[in-house]
Structure formats: C-alpha cells, structure tokens
Amino acid sequence: MPPMAPLNWGLLPPSFLLPSSTRTLLPLLSLSAGPLPKPSHTTIRTIKSVNKPRPDRFAHHPKKPALNSSSRAALARKATTTPLRTGLLAQKRGMSAVFDPETGKRTPCTVLQLDRNEILAHKTREKNGYWAVQVGAGQKLIQNTTKPMLGHFAVAGVEPKRWVMEFKVRGKEGLGVPVGESVGPSWFSVGQFVDVKAVSRGMGFEGGMKRHGFSGQPASHGQSLMHRGMGSAGGSQGSGSRVLPGKRMAGNMGNESVTVKNLKVLQVDEANGIVVVIGCVPGPKNQIIKVQDAIGKPWPAGPMKLDEIVPASIAPAVAEQVAAAA
Template sequence: MRSMAPLNWGLLPPSFLLPSSTRSLIPIVSLSATPPHTTIRTIKSVNTPRPDRFAHHPKKPALNSTSRAALARKAVTTPLRTGLLAQKRGMTAVFDPQTGKRTACTVLQLDHNEIVAHKTREKNGYWAVQIGAGSKLIENTSKPMLGHFAVAGVEPKRWVMEFKVRGKEGLGLPVGQTVGASWFSVGQWVDVKGISRGMGFEGGMKRHGFGGQPASHGQSLMHRGMGSAGGSQGSGSRVLPGKRMAGNMGNESVTVKNLKVLQVDEANGIVVVNGCVPGPKNQIIKVQDAMGKPWPAGPMNLDEILPTSAAPPAAAAPV
C-alpha cells in the first residue's frame, strides 16, 4: 500500500489567506508557537506473521537449497568411516559362558575387501569410499572396469559398492589398501543391508498376512482368496491405488538395524553378528556402523588397529 503524505497539524495557513489586520501578527505567533508535530499515518497489524511453510521448525529459518546445506543436514546420520562388504554364510548360535544364554547369530565372511576409489566433495559432490570385494576373471570384466581397477592397483572385483562418509577424515584408508575383519570390534553395533530372498508371485495371505475366507458355510475353492478388491459408489467404482493384493514378494533391498557384533576373527575374515540378516546364503551384505547408536571408538585407518596377540613361540626340543 502506498504511504500517504503526513498531515502537518498546527501550522498556520498562507499569509494571503489571512485578513490584513492579522498579517502583522504572523512573526510574533511563529516565534511563540511550539515546534510542529509531524504525524505519519500507517496501519498496525494485529496478526502474528505466519511461519515459512518451507521451514522445518516454525522458530527456525527456512532450509537452504544448496548442496552444501544438504550435506550439512545429512551429517548427523552419515557415518564417520566406511563400511565393508561381506557374504552371508549361514546362521548358528553362541552361548554366553557367564549366563548360559543361547543367542542366535549370523556368520558373515569378508572376501578381500580393498579400497578401489575415493569420492571427494570437490570432484563428485560428496564424500564416499568405494569398496571392492571378491574376485573376477579378467575375460569376464569389461574394459572400462579393467581400467578402473588398474588405476587403483587392485585385481578385478566381483562386487563394487560405495559407503558415504561425513567428511575428509573418513578417507583415512588409502586406495589399494586391504581391510580385514578387525575393522569392527566386539560389542559394537552395526547396520546390515542386503537383497531379501525372492519368493516369486505370492497370494495375499502369505504376502500381507490376510486371514482368508471362511473354511465352511458355502465357500467353494476360495478359502485362501483375499476377498473384495474395491467398493462400488463409496470408492468411486474402482480399486484404490495402493491396494494390497497378490504379487511379487521379496527380492528387494532390506536394512536390519542395530545388530551387535559378537565375535571377530581376523585370520579367517569372520564377523559374527546377533540376529538374522536378509538374503539367502552367499548373499553379498553391506556392513557399516549403526546410525541409531553412538559412533564406536573404532579405527579410522589401519595404523590405529591394535595388532592381534601372537602365540608365544614353542620351546626348542632338547638335543
């Protein structure tokens, strides 16, 4: 709204509008009069300003849309160091020698984990470590990947995946370095991610846990049917989007959080975690520090890994 000109209250009109008998009194009145008061007319709002609808909290400023601000927001949930790739070997159980409690666990085996590349903020827009595991024949590897492995100085890998890290300090492992099971410590919490076991096309009872139809009272070969899929006029004479129906089950990415590391075997590359892990046997699994737990005081490079205690040498036999 355009502001209006101020009204100058208390000022005398022009001299030509005054009668001739009072014109001689103008100098006296102007000297004795108080300074004029200037009043500015405006509108005062009684409503509090509404918060920005793009702000994540009404009392905080709006979120920035730059890539640097996006990395800063994700820094809390980004691990400090890289994870490793492991293969699921199967499930077993361990006993606690103090309490005698039997705990189900999964055995994960690391297969020649090596650092293939580093992703930096300046070049790639984020910080990450590229891990390669397993082995692959040269004739089964494409030429671009052969050149990628040759630059890193590692043999062709069967699996290559990335692990995002918070900053430059997460790139403590040099390219070409081999990382073993001692990267994880007993008692820490990890998150595992893998592809679940595919089950093919399944019905509603197995896929979503439906109760099925009655087993009697006139049911004819529809005991495991899911029933009606859509209403009439109530739903617009159609099946609503997102309706749980029969379809492909499994074969999707699954993350299991907060699994405790029970045992670590550096010589055989074995890491034993508590509970179950998605996928069948020999499935590749991503293992990294748990995001829902405090970050472990683990090593950031191989120099910080304490060497394993070697067995004392056997005494020489007497001659």
C-alpha cells in the same frame, strides 16, 4: 465493492470537459504556471486482502526462516546420520547359534565372511559433491571384466573385483584408508552395533496371506474355494468404483533391498575373515552384504586408519601393548 480512487486535488479536468471560453485560456495558463503536476500514483482497481500472508511451506516453523536448499546445506542436515568411517562387503555364509557355557543361553547368529576387501577410490566433496569410499571385494577373471573397469582397477593397483560398492562418510576424516589398501574383519570390534543391507530372497508371486499377513476368509461350512482369498479389492461408489493406489494385494514378494539395523557384533576372526553378528541378515546364502556402523547407536571408538587396527585374534595383554605403542 472496489475501493474508491483517491482524489488528486489541484489538477484540472480533461480539456474536453472544460467550456470553450476556458479552453482558450489553457495555453496562457501553461506558460505562466509551467507543466501541470502529474498524479501522485497510478490507481489500480483491485481488492485488498484482509488475511495475513501464509508462512513459507518449506519452513519447519512459521517463526523460523525457510530451510536452505543448497547441496552444502543438505550434507549438513545429513551429517548426524552419516557414519564417520567406511563399511565393508561380506558374504552371508549361513546362520548358527552360540551357547553360553555359564548360563546355557542360546544366541542365534549369522556368520559373515569378508573376502579381500580393498579400497578402490575416494569420492570428495570438491570433485564428486559428497564424501564416500568405494570398496571392492571378491575376485573376477580378467576376460570377464570390461575394459573401463580394468582401467579403474589398474589405477587403484588392485585385482579385478566381483563386487564394487560405495559407503558414504561424513567428511574428509573418513578417507583415512588409502586407495589400494586391504581391510579385514578387525575393522569391526566385538560388542559394537552395525547395520546390514542386502537384497532379500525372491519368493515369486505370493498371495495376500503370505505377503501381507492377511487372515483369509472364514473356514466354516458353506464357505468354499475362498479360504485363502484376499477379499474385496475395490469399493463401489465410495471409492469411485476403482482400486485405490497402494492397496495391499497379491504380487511379487521379496527380491528388494532390505536394511536390518542395530545388530551386535558377537565374534571377530581375523585369521578366517569372519564376523559373527547376533540375529538374522537378509538374503540367501552367499549373498553380498553391506556392513557399516549403526546410525542408531553411538559411533564406536573404532579405527579410522589402518595404523589404528589391533588384530582381534591376539591376546588382550598383547593388544594393550600394541595399542599403547601405536
């Protein structure tokens, strides 16, 4: 039942409801008493809700304010997971193993080779909306490079590069390496952890057993031609006689971006441009790899500028003297 309208005491009813004798006295009443008062408020027929208002669905806690949706707030939320410095581009040369002469333990590792990594550009918060370092690696013939990219390389003062990628950094301190400078394997130190990202090997169209690890159908007597079959793909009335979205089925396998986290750097060879990491790296041989400081580990006390780099191939005593002099 809708709520009753409030009564406005002291107001006259409409003129058509008054008797004729009283209606003739209305002009005299208006002159003596002035204009009639208006109602205190306009009555709206509605239903009053007894439920409390729901919290903002964008708030991470009902008692806390909603999160800010500006770009500056988004960068602030990602600050803890954004590396302090840039990464480098490397090529996967293959897997090997290192034996410890004392314990005899065999450690599988992957050999990554850095090929002429140079800084091409700096992305700033004021101009581009975020902080990043653009890195180029490899070599490319001039006749195979487009004119816009030739101009981009000319501005940086470097030769045409085969691969050009960006590495996001947390702030302005991550832009310590100037444009046009070359960075080698000594950018990483032995014992630190890195994240590698690359495109995995393409395996073509594969079945459910290889792609998702299904066990297949029974291999008993009477079961024929369905040993590696996937099985039922869609229910009847229970799921609406259709295949539900996200169903794991046979299809294209591989050829997608894969990130392997927390690989430990085993060796660094500045002379040959090689970085050896423990474990496997996605992609086939000669695949381009993005190597950057691991976001799941404490940030390494590595160099932020070229002046802070100490070559890993020199003796430890000399390295300490160079570091002390720097």
